[in-house]
Amino acid sequence: MDPARALATRFRLVQHPDLRILTFDGESLVFNPRLWHTHFLNASAGLILECLGEAPASAAELAALLVDEAGRPALPPDQIATALAELAGLRLIEPDDAAAAA
Amino acid sequence: MPRLRLADPDADAVIQLLAAPGDGRDLPLDRWDRVVRVGRACRLLPALRQRLDEAGVLSGLPAPVRGQLDSEAAIARYRKQMAWRELHELTDALASVPGPRVLVKGAAYIVQGLRLADARVVSDVDLLVPRERLAAVEARLREAGWQPEAVDPYDERYYREWSHEVPPLRYPGHLLELDLHHAIVPPISRVRVDPARLLAAARPVPGTAFHVLAPEDQVLHACVHAFVDSDLADRVRDIVDLDALVCELAAAPGFWDRLCARAAELGLARGLWYGLRYPQRLLGTPVPETVWRRLPSPGRTAVRTMDWLVARATTPPPPEGRQLASARAARWLARARYFRIRMPLPILLRHAATKGIRRLLPHAASAP
Amino acid sequence: MKLGELPVGEVERLLRREGLGLAFGPARVRLRSEVGALAPALQRVYAAYPVEAPGGFYDVSARLAPAGGLRRFVRPQVSFWLDGESPFEPFPADTHLPLVEWGVNWAIAMRLNQHLLLHAGVVERGGRAVLLPALPASGKSTLTAALASRGYRLLSDEFGVVRLGDALLLPMPRPVALKNESIAIIRAFAPGAVIGPEFPKTRKGTVAHLAPDAASVAARHTPAAPALIVFPKYTPGIGVEVEPAPKARAFAQLSVNAFNYELLGPAGFDAVGAIVSRCGCYQLRFGDLDAAIEQIGRLLG
Numbered sequence: 113m114d115p116a117r118a119l120a121t122r123f124r125l126v127q128h129p130d131l132r133i134l135t136f137d138g139e140s141l142v143f144n145p146r147l148w149h150t151h152f153l154n155a156s157a158g159l160i161l162e163c164l165g166e167a168p169a170s171a172a173e174l175a176a177l178l179v180d181e182a183g184r185p186a187l188p189p190d191q192i193a194t195a196l197a198e199l200a201g202l203r204l205i206e207p208d209d210a211a212a213a214a
Numbered sequence: 215m216p217r218l219r220l221a222d223p224d225a226d227a228v229i230q231l232l233a234a235p236g237d238g239r240d241l242p243l244d245r246w247d248r249v250v251r252v253g254r255a256c257r258l259l260p261a262l263r264q265r266l267d268e269a270g271v272l273s274g275l276p277a278p279v280r281g282q283l284d285s286e287a288a289i290a291r292y293r294k295q296m297a298w299r300e301l302h303e304l305t306d307a308l309a310s311v312p313g314p315r316v317l318v319k320g321a322a323y324i325v326q327g328l329r330l331a332d333a334r335v336v337s338d339v340d341l342l343v344p345r346e347r348l349a350a351v352e353a354r355l356r357e358a359g360w361q362p363e364a365v366d367p368y369d370e371r372y373y374r375e376w377s378h379e380v381p382p383l384r385y386p387g388h389l390l391e392l393d394l395h396h397a398i399v400p401p402i403s404r405v406r407v408d409p410a411r412l413l414a415a416a417r418p419v420p421g422t423a424f425h426v427l428a429p430e431d432q433v434l435h436a437c438v439h440a441f442v443d444s445d446l447a448d449r450v451r452d453i454v455d456l457d458a459l460v461c462e463l464a465a466a467p468g469f470w471d472r473l474c475a476r477a478a479e480l481g482l483a484r485g486l487w488y489g490l491r492y493p494q495r496l497l498g499t500p501v502p503e504t505v506w507r508r509l510p511s512p513g514r515t516a517v518r519t520m521d522w523l524v525a526r527a528t529t530p531p532p533p534e535g536r537q538l539a540s541a542r543a544a545r546w547l548a549r550a551r552y553f554r555i556r557m558p559l560p561i562l563l564r565h566a567a568t569k570g571i572r573r574l575l576p577h578a579a580s581a582p
Numbered sequence: 583m584k585l586g587e588l589p590v591g592e593v594e595r596l597l598r599r600e601g602l603g604l605a606f607g608p609a610r611v612r613l614r615s616e617v618g619a620l621a622p623a624l625q626r627v628y629a630a631y632p633v634e635a636p637g638g639f640y641d642v643s644a645r646l647a648p649a650g651g652l653r654r655f656v657r658p659q660v661s662f663w664l665d666g667e668s669p670f671e672p673f674p675a676d677t678h679l680p681l682v683e684w685g686v687n688w689a690i691a692m693r694l695n696q697h698l699l700l701h702a703g704v705v706e707r708g709g710r711a712v713l714l715p716a717l718p719a720s721g722k723s724t725l726t727a728a729l730a731s732r733g734y735r736l737l738s739d740e741f742g743v744v745r746l747g748d749a750l751l752l753p754m755p756r757p758v759a760l761k762n763e764s765i766a767i768i769r770a771f772a773p774g775a776v777i778g779p780e781f782p783k784t785r786k787g788t789v790a791h792l793a794p795d796a797a798s799v800a801a802r803h804t805p806a807a808p809a810l811i812v813f814p815k816y817t818p819g820i821g822v823e824v825e826p827a828p829k830a831r832a833f834a835q836l837s838v839n840a841f842n843y844e845l846l847g848p849a850g851f852d853a854v855g856a857i858v859s860r861c862g863c864y865q866l867r868f869g870d871l872d873a874a875i876e877q878i879g880r881l882l883g
Contacts, residue, residue: 130847132848134851141851150837244638250639278610281608289695292847534666
């Protein structure tokens with residue numbers, strides 16, 4: 113998926129019993145059940161996954177959630193969209209719509 | 215019906231446990247030692263573990279025995295996951311190439327979610343495509359990154375012209391090989407099976423980009439693989455697979471009827487006869503009497519010869535000690551039978567001569 | 583009856599006939615050998631191990647045999663066989679024990695996939711285990727040997743065997759392979775330690791094996807809870823320097839370096855995750871063994 117499309121899509125975490133996300137001090141390890149592979153994610157990607165683990169969200173909604181102490185967005189939406197596109201490419205997240213659920 | 219005993223007593227013990235896993239409850243540790251070693255060489259430990267589990271015996275086994283069965287099961291599970299990885303990559307790579315993409319053998323069992331898939335160690339991913347699409351599919355795969363496994367020009371020609379396979383492909387870094395087929399027996403072999411009929415009956419697997427053969431055709435293919443297009447070497451595993459496959463697929467109403475009719479239609483009645491006889495004689499596969507009445511049986515000499523060959527040639531050499539002379543003889547004879555089926559005599563002689571010459575002169579120029 | 587208590591002729595007989603059975607904990611190994619010279623070397627480094635009764639179940643059945651052919655007389659070689667297959671090139675006949683140790687390591691890595699197999703030394707004190715992940719030129723074996731000589735229980739030099747489900751470490755106290763300078767270092771550091779014969783011409787240089795002590799062998803069926811991960815780096819000229827290691831990196835190092843992490847999938851992920859969560863993780867640069875041991879003691883608490 114390209115970042116432009118990711119910007120406009122609402123995503124959720126894939127449903128799979130073998131999906132694992134573990135975060136230590138802002139760095140995340142993720143077990144990808146589809147590829148049977150472990151990813152090492154940087155802080156932003158890890159945070160995005162954690163947020164999506166709680167509820168589906170779009171790039172804009174994530175930007176609103178990921179704010180610093182002063183309430184300023186910590187990540188611009190297009191950077192979030194790039195991360196979302198990559199995570200979608202790894203099949204860790206998917207578009208949150210009825211068709212994907214079927 | 216009398217049991218057929220395998221000549222190797224330890225392999226026979228493995229088969230007996232597969233047929234009656236409840237007997238595992240009382241097996242002494244030194245018997246388990248032999249059973250596990252031979253079972254591992256026969257690649258039957260995942261099947262044994264599944265049957266012991268179904269019989270409620272697994273959890274009560276001595277811990278080290280359980281440990282070895284679990285270890286082999288972990289390897290089998292990993293290979294199954296690697297098959298899925300291959301299938302996901304194939305789905306993406308072949309999205310632009312018109313189908314059908316028919317999986318056969320182990321990959322087919324996996325993609326259908328058969329119980330059998332958890333009782334096996336998958337070796338490769340086998341993909342059957344129409345002959346006219348073979349070149350395009352191979353080209354697309356190579357473009358997408360799959361590389362042929364290194365073979366010399368003679369072997370490559372053998373694969374392409376005389377056998378029914380493109381040389382095996384492998385995506386760099388992937389564990390499993392991808393074998394592309396356009397037929398299930400070589401085009402020059404004495405047993406002909408029209409691949410177009412198999413492809414016409416193939417059905418899609420929902421939720422995937424793949425097709426599988428009709429259930430009867432899957433059984434027939436397994437019979438061909440084990441007894442027709444085969445030198446019987448280490449085929450004990452395929453006999454166990456046939457037992458499991460037939461038991462799982464026979465649940466469908468009308469299965470046996472369709473199976474016999476299809477075998478007759480495709481000229482595979484002889485292969486089916488052997489493909490049902492040995493699972494039944496070794497493991498007690500419930501084959502209805504009507505099937506035996508319907509399938510023409512081979513001559514008594516042929517059957518006795520096959521019984522003798524199967525008892526000796528289908529198991530690997532024992533891990534300790536020497537192989538029985540009769541087992542070596544059986545393997546030799548079974549190979550001769552295989553080549554006779556696979557190749558017309560003139561080509562067989564040329565093949566043997568070329569291979570023989572190449573063995574004597576490793577630096578001679580390749581390809582006659 | 584311990585292996586060290588048998589007459590060497592009896593050890594040789596066992597190796598030639600029904601096989602010598604040794605229970606290393608999660609791995610039970612039966613060894614056969616037609617190479618007479620192996621018996622005394624094996625006996626020295628496995629002296630503390632009870633000899634298993636004949637029969638029984640083994641995870642690994644291995645055999646050392648002379649490699650055939652003309653070389654048998656000119657430059658004799660030995661091969662390692664695992665269940666009728668010989669997976670490696672033969673070794674010179676006078677490096678029999680290193681080949682057996684190397685072969686058994688390989689066989690264990692092939693056969694023990696019901697557990698997670700980390701590539702690490704493991705020692706334990708006060709019920710708390712220290713993991714020393716193996717990285718090239720880290721000095722892991724030297725440090726493991728030194729700790730084992732200073733009252734730490736030896737669980738393993740090569741394999742951190744992790745039980746899936748509870749992530750406890752299972753002991754497999756086998757000889758610690760010391761290479762080149764480490765041999766003299768450990769001899770000096772622990773004059774009472776039992777070290778097997780030196781084998782000068784292996785692929786890794788000179789190799790000798792530190793025998794596991796009787797207490798570690800006796801305790802081999804007692805698992806240990808992981809408490810500390812120490813990434814060692816032998817740095818000549820300094821005393822000891824320690825700094826915390828980020829846990830995500832520790833996870834990555836442990837998993838990348840394990841024998842079967844990829845194979846185990848989510849179960850491997852969970853086991854490494856549990857270990858890293860429970861352990862303090864540190865990088866330790868050391869030039870002085872005593873200082874390193876003291877620092878580890880302090881980190882262990």
